[in-house]
Structures are given as structure tokens and as C-alpha cells.
Amino acid sequence: MVQFLGVLFDGLAYGSLLFLISVGLSVTLGLMNFANLAHGAFAMLGGYLSVTFMGALGVPYLATLPLAFLGAALVGGLMERLLYRRLYTESHLRQVLFTIGLVFMSMAATTYIWGSGAQAVRLPQFLQGQVQVGGIQLGIFRLFMMATIVVIAVLLGILAKYTRFGAHIRAAVENRAAAIGMGIDVERVLCITFAFGSGLAGLGGALGIQVIGLDPSFPIKYLVYFLLVVVVGGAGTFKGPLIAAAVVGVVDTAGKYYAPAAGSFTMYALMIVLLLAFPAGFYGRRS
Amino acid sequence: MNPALKTEGLSKRWGAFQANQDVDLALMPGERHALIGPNGAGKTTLLNMLTGTLAPSAGQVWLGGEKVTRMPVHQRVKRGMTRTYQINSLFPGLTVRESVLLAILERESLGLRWFGKTADCLKEREEADRLLQSLRLNADADQPTRLLPYGKQRLLEIALGLATRPKVLLLDEPAAGVPIGQSAELFGIIAALPRDVTILFIEHDMNLVFRFAEQITVLVGGKVLARGTPQQIAANDEVRRIYLGESDA
Amino acid sequence: MNPSSMFVKLASTAFWLTPVAFYFLFPGHLLLGSQILVMALFALSLDLLLGYAGVISLGHAAFFGIGAYTAGLLAVHGWGEPISGLLAAALVAALAGLPVSFMVLRGGNLARLLITIAIATLLFEASNQATSITGGADGLQGMETWKLLGLFSFDMSGSTGYWYCFTTLLMCFLFLQRLAASPFGLSLRSIRENEHRAAAVGVPVRQRQIIAFVVSGAIAGLAGALLAQTTHFVGLEVLSLHRSSDGLLVLVLGGVGQLYGALVGASAFMLTQDALASLNPVYWEFWLGLLLVLVALFARNGILGAIDLSGRLAKRGRR
Numbered sequence: 045m046v047q048f049l050g051v052l053f054d055g056l057a058y059g060s061l062l063f064l065i066s067v068g069l070s071v072t073l074g075l076m077n078f079a080n081l082a083h084g085a086f087a088m089l090g091g092y093l094s095v096t097f098m099g100a101l102g103v104p105y106l107a108t109l110p111l112a113f114l115g116a117a118l119v120g121g122l123m124e125r126l127l128y129r130r131l132y133t134e135s136h137l138r139q140v141l142f143t144i145g146l147v148f149m150s151m152a153a154t155t156y157i158w159g160s161g162a163q164a165v166r167l168p169q170f171l172q173g174q175v176q177v178g179g180i181q182l183g184i185f186r187l188f189m190m191a192t193i194v195v196i197a198v199l200l201g202i203l204a205k206y207t208r209f210g211a212h213i214r215a216a217v218e219n220r221a222a223a224i225g226m227g228i229d230v231e232r233v234l235c236i237t238f239a240f241g242s243g244l245a246g247l248g249g250a251l252g253i254q255v256i257g258l259d260p261s262f263p264i265k266y267l268v269y270f271l272l273v274v275v276v277g278g279a280g281t282f283k284g285p286l287i288a289a290a291v292v293g294v295v296d297t298a299g300k301y302y303a304p305a306a307g308s309f310t311m312y313a314l315m316i317v318l319l320l321a322f323p324a325g326f327y328g329r330r331s
Numbered sequence: 332m333n334p335a336l337k338t339e340g341l342s343k344r345w346g347a348f349q350a351n352q353d354v355d356l357a358l359m360p361g362e363r364h365a366l367i368g369p370n371g372a373g374k375t376t377l378l379n380m381l382t383g384t385l386a387p388s389a390g391q392v393w394l395g396g397e398k399v400t401r402m403p404v405h406q407r408v409k410r411g412m413t414r415t416y417q418i419n420s421l422f423p424g425l426t427v428r429e430s431v432l433l434a435i436l437e438r439e440s441l442g443l444r445w446f447g448k449t450a451d452c453l454k455e456r457e458e459a460d461r462l463l464q465s466l467r468l469n470a471d472a473d474q475p476t477r478l479l480p481y482g483k484q485r486l487l488e489i490a491l492g493l494a495t496r497p498k499v500l501l502l503d504e505p506a507a508g509v510p511i512g513q514s515a516e517l518f519g520i521i522a523a524l525p526r527d528v529t530i531l532f533i534e535h536d537m538n539l540v541f542r543f544a545e546q547i548t549v550l551v552g553g554k555v556l557a558r559g560t561p562q563q564i565a566a567n568d569e570v571r572r573i574y575l576g577e578s579d580a
Numbered sequence: 581m582n583p584s585s586m587f588v589k590l591a592s593t594a595f596w597l598t599p600v601a602f603y604f605l606f607p608g609h610l611l612l613g614s615q616i617l618v619m620a621l622f623a624l625s626l627d628l629l630l631g632y633a634g635v636i637s638l639g640h641a642a643f644f645g646i647g648a649y650t651a652g653l654l655a656v657h658g659w660g661e662p663i664s665g666l667l668a669a670a671l672v673a674a675l676a677g678l679p680v681s682f683m684v685l686r687g688g689n690l691a692r693l694l695i696t697i698a699i700a701t702l703l704f705e706a707s708n709q710a711t712s713i714t715g716g717a718d719g720l721q722g723m724e725t726w727k728l729l730g731l732f733s734f735d736m737s738g739s740t741g742y743w744y745c746f747t748t749l750l751m752c753f754l755f756l757q758r759l760a761a762s763p764f765g766l767s768l769r770s771i772r773e774n775e776h777r778a779a780a781v782g783v784p785v786r787q788r789q790i791i792a793f794v795v796s797g798a799i800a801g802l803a804g805a806l807l808a809q810t811t812h813f814v815g816l817e818v819l820s821l822h823r824s825s826d827g828l829l830v831l832v833l834g835g836v837g838q839l840y841g842a843l844v845g846a847s848a849f850m851l852t853q854d855a856l857a858s859l860n861p862v863y864w865e866f867w868l869g870l871l872l873v874l875v876a877l878f879a880r881n882g883i884l885g886a887i888d889l890s891g892r893l894a895k896r897g898r899r
Contacts, residue, residue, distance in 0.1 A: 079690050130877060136689050137636055138876045141832060144638070144825050145872025152866035264821060268701060271694045279690075309709065312702035319695050320683055382780065408782035420780070422773035425766075433770050436763045437782035443791075445764040452763065491781055 049180045051301050052294060057186040059293020060193040061255055065248035065266075066273040066285050067200065068241015074217040074280020075234055076132050081143035083245060083270055084263035085150035090116040090246020091258040092154060095163045105165055109250050116246020121239030128238065129231075147263045154260040163258040189251050196244070201282060213237060217280040268315060269296075276318045291318075333396040335360040335529035336381070336412070336499050341390035343376055343553075350376040351553040354390070358499070358546075361526045365544035366533045369573060373553035374533045375417060378501055381531075382414045383407050394499065408437075411498030415491065417507055417533070419484045423477035427468055427487055430476060431459040434494035459494070465520060466490050485509050489517065493524075500524070502532035506539060518543055541565070549573075595840070599746050603739070610738035611811075616850040617745035618807045621752060622823075623830040623842035625799035628756060630828075631837030632765065633792035634772030635684065638824050639696030640800055642680070642703050643673045645819035647801025649707070652720045652814035660726040662734075662744065666805045673801025674794050681793035685786055697821070704819040720814035734810065741810035748806060752799055756839055759795075768792055772837070825872070832875055835884030844883050 069083040090112035097103040097111055131139050171188055174181040204210035216223040216230050224230050249258065256266070273292055277284030292311075299310035334357040341354040351373040358364050366374050379385035381392055383404040392400045394412055402410075422430050435455045436442055450456070463469045466486045471479060476487065485508045492500055505521065506514035514536070521530065522543050534540050540547065540561070547564045549557040557567050564570055602613055622644055629635050647669035654665045684695050707714045714720055725734045732740040759765050767788050770778040779785050808814045817823060826849070834845025856864060881888070 073690070079693065127877075134876075136693075137630070137832065137836075140636060140638065140693065141828065141872050142876035145869045145874075145876060148825075148865050148869030148872065150869075152862050152869060155862045156866070268694065268698055271690070271697075275687075275691050275694055306709065309702065309705050312698050312705060315698045316683065316695060316702065319691050319698070320686060384776070384780075404776075404779040405782050405784045408780065413782075414780060416777075416780075420774060420777045422770050422777065424773050425770060429766060430770075433766055433778075433783070434781040437767065441763050442767045442783060442788070443764055445759050445762045447763070448758075448761040449763050449766050450761070491777070495782055 046180050050182075051298050053180065053182055054186070055294030055297035056290060057183075057190050057255060057293070058297055059290040060190045061248055061252045062269055062273050062293055063286050063289035064193050064196065064251070065245045066270045066277075066289060067197075067282065068238070068244050069270055070274045070277065070279050070281065070285045071213065071217070071237055072234075072241055073274055075213070075220070075230075075237060078128070078132055078139055079136075079143070079271070080128070081140065081267060081271070082146035082150065082263065083242075084266050085147055086116045086120055086242040087245040087249035087252075087266075088150065088154065088258065088260075088262040089119060089249065090243075091163065091249035091253050091262070092158060093246065094250035094253065095158070095165070095258070098166065105168060109247060112250035113243040113247040116249070117239045117243025120242025120246075121235055123242075124235050124238040129234075147267070150263060151260045158260070160260055163253055165253045167254065185254060189255065192251070197282075197286065204282060209233075209236075268312070272315050272318065276322050288318075332359065334358055334393070335362070335395055336531065337393040338381070339391050339393075341377065341380055341392065342388050343373075343380060343385060344388045349553055351380070351387075354550070354553075354555055356548065356555075358529050358531060360498075360529055362529050362546055363522070363544055364529075364531045364546045364548065365540045366531060366548050366550060367535070367537075367540060368550035368556070372550045374550050375503060376553075377550065378414060378503055378531075378533065381501060382412065408495055408497075412501065413492050413495045413497035413499075414501035415488050415503060415505060417503040419481075419488050419508075421476045421484060421487060421491070424475060426473050426475055427463065427479070428456075428459055428472040430487060431462055431490050431494045432456065434491055435459055438495050462490055462494055466517075481508055482510050482513065486513075486517070489521075497528060499529045499531070502530065502534075504533050504535065506534065506536055514539065592840075595843070596750070603742060607737075607739075610742045612850070612854055614738060614741045614745045614806075614810050616847055617742070617749050618803050618810075619826070619830060619850050620843045620846035621745075621749045621803040621806065622800055622827050623834070623846050624749075624752060624756060624839065625796045625803060626827045626831050627836065627839060627842045628759075628768075628792055628799070629796040630831065631839075631841075632760065632768040632772060633789050633796075634775065635789060635793070636689070636693055637684070637696040638693060638821065638828065639698070639700030640796075640827055641819050641821070641823035642696075642700040643677060643797040643800035644804035644807075644823060644827075645700075645703060645707070646676050646797075647673045647804030648808040648814045648818040649714060649720065649804075650801070651805035652723055652808040653713070655723040655725060655809070655812075656720060660724045662725050662728050662809050665725075665809060666748070666802060669801045669805030669808075670798040671801075673804070674798035677794040677797030678790070680797070681790040684793070685789055696824075700819060700821065700824060704816065707816055707819055714814075714816075717816055719816065720808075723808065723812040723814070725809045725812060734812070738810070745806050745810060748802060752802065753839065753843075756799075760839065764788070764791075769837075826868075829868075829872055829875065831882075832879065833871075833882050835882030838884050841882055841884045848883065 065087045069080060072078060072080055093115040094108040094112045097108040098105060131142055167185055171185045174183050204214060212228045212233050215226070215228060216233050220230060269292060273285050273288045277288030295314050296311045299306065303310060336356065336358040338354055338356045342352050343350045354377055368374055376385065380387045383402055387400065391398060394407065394410055397410065399407055399410065432449060432455060435458055436449070436452065439455060441452065460469060460472065463472055466489065468483060468486055468490060471483060476484065479487065489505055492502065506517060509517055518539055524530065544561055547559065547561055548555060549564060549570050551573060557564060557570050599613070599617070603610070626640050629637060629640065650669040650672045651665040654668060659665065680699055684692050687695065708716055727733045728740055728744055734740050767778065767783050770783060771785055771788060775785055804818055807818065830845040830849045831842050833849060834843065835841030
């Protein structure tokens with residue numbers, strides 16, 4: 045039982061990370077019906093920015109986190125403006141090709157600059173180790189990470205519900221034509237949302253270095269996970285991906301723990317089952 | 332005698348929005364029935380439920396005595412119900428002839444044939460050419476649809492509906508976008524369809540409605556407001572109020 | 581016969597003579613030639629799915645891999661007869677195509693795409709783990725392909741392999757050409773052009789897409805088996821995302837929905853890849869990604885589209 049709770053905790057930690065990274069993808073998909081397969085590359089960028097700041101400039105790990113967010117957000121915003129925007133009205137095929145191409149480019153560039161090995165992080169003293177809570181050992185860093193993500197999730201919820209910008213996003217997701225008709229600058233909403241979502245992904249990438257690892261194959265390795273969370277959770281919503289991410293995180297962790305020989309097989313099998321059972325997501329619109 | 336097309340309590344809601352409520356319809360075989368109403372009254376939604384594009388939230392649909400409420404779109408076409416679209420929904424990369432030929436081949440259950448060329452299906456080609464001729468599209472038979480001017484695309488839209496030789500034909504604003512001179516001609520072709528074809532058409536042009544309809548159903552706010560012959564509808568005060576905004580209180 | 585269709589006939593005959601010329605002009609590069617033919621066949625199978633039935637898949641390598649492993653396993657376990665191995669591979673791939681098609685066609689565009697990726701990755705992982713059967717990451721070794729028709733051995737020169745691949749490709753191409761010109765092919769095109777309207781004129785969309793899926797899978801399986809039998813090896817990459825995306829790129833590069841596009845794209849791609857083979861693989865991945873991006877942004881209808889366009893412009897200029 046104790047073991048199971050430990051697995052559950054790790055799974056939820058993993059899930060919270062998936063949520064943080066995928067939430068931007070979910071909103072972009074809901075807004076533009078554009079599947080950004082390269083979303084993982086922004087997460088990876090955040091991770092490597094963090095590593096670079098720590099290594100080259102000696103910045104303490106925690107301080108690199110907001111930098112990772114900003115860096116990824118900046119790149120995301122620029123790319124949206126200059127490139128992604130051109131493809132919103134194009135066929136799905138073009139969008140797929142474009143984003144897959146970006147994935148390959150990002151993976152190659154990353155290997156070139158930082159090498160193909162996995163990256164490691166020097167955690168500050170107070171975040172290392174574990175703490176005993178009711179008989180189970182919980183990693184302190186994971187606790188910290190989850191707490192941060194929960195706070196961010198709550199802030200996002202408030203943003204969505206109570207601010208004007210949040211209302212604009214919700215309106216544009218609901219019915220883009222009507223939103224434009226009401227005078228909402230949907231293009232601006234898109235750019236800011238894309239940038240923000242990329243930033244969150246970058247933050248997730250940096251936070252996750254110790255938890256899910258960081259190496260140049262990151263975007264491809266986790267592509268299916270991000271997409272799964274968004275598709276099964278339902279694009280354009282918050283609640284859906286939250287639950288989906290939790291489920292995916294727990295199942296994947298449990299699978300790797302209880303049946304390590306099967307590798308990621310269980311996860312992919314579950315993936316297929318979930319996609320078949322919920323073609324329109326738990327809560328969501330058809331993507 | 333069984334109605335050719337019947338609905339009972341047909342409703343559609345999306346969350347809080349009720350697009351259609353309790354719509355009852357009964358069309359006798361051969362009837363020319365117009366569906367009119369202000370914009371947003373739920374006419375196209377109703378049509379979508381009749382054809383199977385949309386699943387109703389409540390109610391049933393019968394096609395010639397057979398319950399088709401949950402039947403997929405293509406099967407209803409096979410059973411004889413075809414619709415045309417208000418906004419052209421065509422095959423941009425197919426030529427005019429290919430589009431019509433497609434409908435004819437499917438009707439003749441030749442759609443699975445993989446060994447012969449469509450060019451060699453002479454009987455069906457002839458039928459396609461005859462149909463195109465009747466709509467004066469034969470000169471454009473080899474043109475890809477996307478290169479056609481809008482008016483001709485509209486005619487092709489109708490041709491696709493006719494090519495399936497329906498028993499029940501649902502027309503969503505057939506004259507929309509057709510040049511004024513041609514719309515009467517178009518309706519003439521529709522009116523000249525054999526008497527065993529039942530026709531339900533959505534139209535805004537009241538001249539056309541009163542000329543060709545034998546029965547009219549008025550839909551307002553998703554509900555049936557009035558039903559009857561053109562004379563009855565014309566004399567109906569509520570209908571006049573909604574359509575003509577009469578102020579002779 | 582009018583000049584335009586005579587030109588088409590001449591061009592296509594010349595086109596099919598090119599591989600023949602290749603055989604005589606570059607006898608030392610027949611292995612590369614076979615690889616081009618295999619890629620062309622794979623892209624062709626994808627064209628049926630994408631260009632004709634309108635299904636975007638990033639997991640088509642699943643069928644390629646199934647075909648490769650079927651032929652490979654048969655050979656490793658004692659049955660190295662090539663043609664029966666080929667047919668067995670096509671059959672297994674087709675059988676796999678049936679349940680896969682049900683799964684893929686269920687959801688909307690994105691769910692579909694995701695399922696294709698998930699299925700291919702699942703198979704990749706399974707192969708990776710089942711080392712005792714598939715050889716895992718080291719690949720399936722110890723394959724022996726018997727003499728073709730009892731006469732021609734698959735030797736190091738690669739000539740038997742080359743003609744074997746060429747003949748298979750040609751036969752599949754002719755089959756697909758027939759299919760495309762048939763009523764079935766027309767119904768597939770209508771589904772690609774406008775799925776909803778196709779249903780509204782009576783086309784049973786799902787049914788046709790499933791058939792296209794199964795046939796497409798079978799042909800991809802043939803391509804995989806050809807690769808296995810001519811190289812006497814099956815590596816994990818046959819199931820990889822790279823294989824799937826390469827196929828997609830090749831097809832878009834050459835021109836989707838035109839059958840010849842797959843062939844043209846495959847030739848261009850593989851020849852370029854070979855020319856740049858000495859490059860660090862990291863560089864290749866980067867340029868490949870860039871190519872994908874550029875094709876997505878600018879290549880309207882691929883190489884064939886560009887030729888067609890310049891032809892039309894030339895005609896207009898002449899008038």
C-alpha cells in the first residue's frame with residue numbers, strides 16, 4: 045500500500061508537469077485548431093536555457109526558472125508572428141509537415157550545441173532529499189514542483205474566469221468569427237496565448253529536468269504524451285487536460301514501476317484505448 | 332398512405348440553446364412543400380437532422396414508413412433521400428462530369444468497382460451528360476469545379492441532388508446565388524420533376540415559394556408557427572406580422 | 581491522339597525507362613537503386629491513403645515494419661522463398677490494416693494523427709522489447725533469401741534485388757493507376773475533396789476509407805518485405821517515426837495524389853540523401869527538418885505541381 049501511494053505521488057508529480065507543459069498546447073489548439081506537434085521543443089528550449097544559465101553564468105537553479113519561461117515565451121511569440129501565423133488557414137497536412145520539420149530542426153540543433161547526453165541539475169540544498177509524510181517518503185523537490193504548478197494552475201483559472209483577457213480567450217475558443225465580430229483582436233490574443241503557452245512549456249521543461257529528464261530527443265519522446273493529454277482532455281479547456289494529465293502520469297509511472305519489462309508499451313496501449321473511448325475528449329469539443 | 336417523410340417531436344438543443352423544438356412534419360408522396368421562416372429559425376438545422384448530418388436531441392424521423400432517426404447519411408441517400416446545400420458543398424478538384432458521375436455510380440452500386448475505368452461506364456456517362464445538358468452545364472463538363480463561376484457551381488449543386496434520383500429531395504435555398512433570370516428556370520426544372528418525387532425546399536424568395544409550393548410550414552424560433560396551403564399562410568396574421576412587419580395593429 | 585496525351589505517354593514511357601538506364605549506367609549503385617525503389621513503393625502506398633482517401637498518417641511505417649518483419653522472420657526461420665515471403669508480408673500487413681483502420685478513422689483529424697503515431701510507436705516499442713524474436717535494437721539477422729524463381733540469386737552485386745524491386749514497383753503502380761481511374765478511385769477522390777458531400781451523394785465513406793487503408797497497408801508491407809529481402813536485414817528503423825515522416829515528405833515533395841509524385845519525390849529525396857551521406861547525421865536531420873518546413877510553407881503541389889505550373893505558364897506565354 046505504501047508503495048502504491050509512493051507511485052501515486054510520483055505519478056501525480058509527473059502528471060502535473062505534463063499539465064503545465066500541455067496547457068498552452070490545449071489552448072492554442074482550441075483557438076486555432078492548429079496542432080503544434082513542435083510544442084515539446086519549446087519545453088526543451090526552456091530546459092536547455094536553464095541548464096545554460098546555470099552552467100555558463102552560474103545562476104542558481106531556481107533563478108533560471110523564470111528565465112526559462114521568458115526565453116521560451118519570447119521565442120514562441122516570435123515564431124507565432126513570423127511563421128505559424130502563415131499556416132493557420134492551410135491544410136492539416138501542411139501544418140503537420142511544418143511542425144514535424146521544426147521538431148527535427150530543434151532536435152538536431154540541440155544535439156549540435158549541447159551534445160546528445162542527458163542534462164542534470166544542481167538542486168539547491170533545501171530542495172534535496174525527501175520528507176516523511178504519514179509513512180511514505182516524498183521527494184521534496186517533487187513537492188515543491190507540484191506546489192508551484194498548482195499555484196500556476198489556480199492563477200490560470202483566475203485569469204481565465206475573471207480577467208478580460210481570459211474572457212477574450214474563452215470567447216475566441218468558443219466562436220472565433222463571433223469574437224472577431226465583437227471587436228476582439230483575435231490575432232493579438234493568439235500571439236500572446238501562444239507565447240504564454242510556450243513560456244509555460246519552457247518552465248515545465250526546466251522544472252522537469254530532474255523528474256522527466258532532458259535530452260535532445262525530448263520533443264519526440266513526449267510528443268504523444270502532450271497530444272494525448274490535449275486530445276483526451278479536450279482541446280481548449282483547462283479542467284480536461286488537468287485530469288487527463290493526472291491519469292496519464294499515474295498510469296505511466298505505475299506501468300513503469302510494476303511492469304518494467306513492458307517499458308512504455310502499457311502507456312501506448314492505454315493511449316490507444318483512451319483515444320478510442322474518448323474521441324472528443326473528457327470534456328471537450330472535437331479538436 | 333404512408334407519408335414520404337415524417338417527423339415527430341424533432342428537437343435539437345446545444346447546451347442552453349434550443350435550435351429546434353417539437354417539430355412535426357408529414358409530407359405526402361409527390362408533395363411540393365416549402366419551409367420558410369426568418370433567419371436563425373432552425374430551418375437548416377432541421378434539414379441536417381432529416382438527412383442525418385446532425386443527431387436530434389429528441390424525436391424521430393421516418394422515411395417512407397422506415398424509421399431512419401439514427402441511420403447514417405449515406406444510407407439515407409441509398410433509401411432515396413437527398414439534400415442540396417445552401418452554401419455550395421462541392422468537390423473542388425473533380426470535374427463537373429466526374430461529380431455527377433460519382434453520384435450516379437454510387438446510386439447504381441458501382442462504387443466498389445476497381446478494375447474498369449469510369450470513362451468506360453458509358454451508360455452512366457450518358458446519363459450524366461443528359462443531366463448536365465438539362466441544366467445547361469454540358470459545355471463545362473470537363474472543367475474542374477473550383478474554376479466554375481458561382482452561378483454554375485450552384486447549378487452543379489442542384490445537379491448533384493438530382494443525380495441520385497431521390498424519392499425525397501431536400502433543397503436548402505436552391506435559388507440562392509443564382510442569377511434572377513435563371514432562378515425561375517431552375518425552379519421550373521425542379522417543378523418538372525416526376526410526381527413521385529417529394530420535394531421539401533427552404534426558400535426566402537416568396538414569389539418562388541408561392542408559385543411552386545403546395546404546402547408551407549413556417550418555422551420561427553425553432554418551432555412550427557403555422558402550417559397550410561399558400562392561401563392559408565398568406566392569410567395568417569401572425570405570419571404576415573413576422574414577415575412583413577405589418578403595423579396595422 | 582492529340583499532342584497533349586501523346587506527350588504524357590512519351591513522358592511516362594521515358595520515366596519508366598530511367599530505372600532501366602540507371603541499371604546500365606550505375607552498376608555499382610544498385611543497392612542505392614533498390615532503396616530508391618523501395619522508398620518509392622512506400623510513398624506510393626501512402627499516396628493511396630493520403631492523396632486519394634485523405635487520411636493523414638504519421639504511422640504508416642507500422643505497415644512497412646510489419647511487412648519487413650514478416651518476410652524477415654519467415655526467412656530467419658527457414659522459409660527464404662522471396663515471392664511467397666512477399667505475399668505473406670502483404671497479407672499480414674493487410675490484416676493488420678483492418679483493425680488499425682477502425683481505430684484511426686474513429687476520431688477527428690488530430691485524434692487520428694495521434695493514433696497513427698501511437699500505433700507505430702507501440703509496435704516500435706514492442707519490437708524493441710521482444711529481443712528474442714526481433715533481435716531488438718540490434719536488428720533481425722541471419723536472413724537468407726533463396727533464389728528468385730529458383731534461378732536468380734540475391735548476390736552482392738544487387739542486380740537480382742534491383743529488378744525484383746523494380747518489377748514489384750511497376751506492378752503495384754499499374755494496379756494503383758487502374759484503381760485511381762476506376763469508380764472506386766473516383767469515390768476515394770471525392771472523399772478527399774469533400775467528405776461530407778461524398779456521404780451526401782451516397783458514398784459510404786468509412787467503408788471506402790477502410791478499404792483504402794487495408795490496400796495501402798498491404799502495399800507498404802510489400803515495400804518493407806522488399807527491403808528485408810534485398811538487404812537480408814531488418815532493423816528497428818523500419819517502424820520509426822523517421823520512416824513515416826520520410827515517406828510523407830517524399831510524397832509531398834513529389835506531389836500528392838498523382839501517383840507519379842511518389843516516384844519523383846522518392847528519387848529526388850534518396851539521391852540527395854545519398855549525396856549528403858558523408859555528412860554528420862545531426863546535420864542531415866537539421867536539413868531534413870528545414871526541408872520539411874520549407875515544403876510546408878512554399879511547395880504548393882510538389883515537384884510535379886511546379887512542372888505542371890511551368891507547363892501551363894509556358895502555354896500561356898506562347899499564345
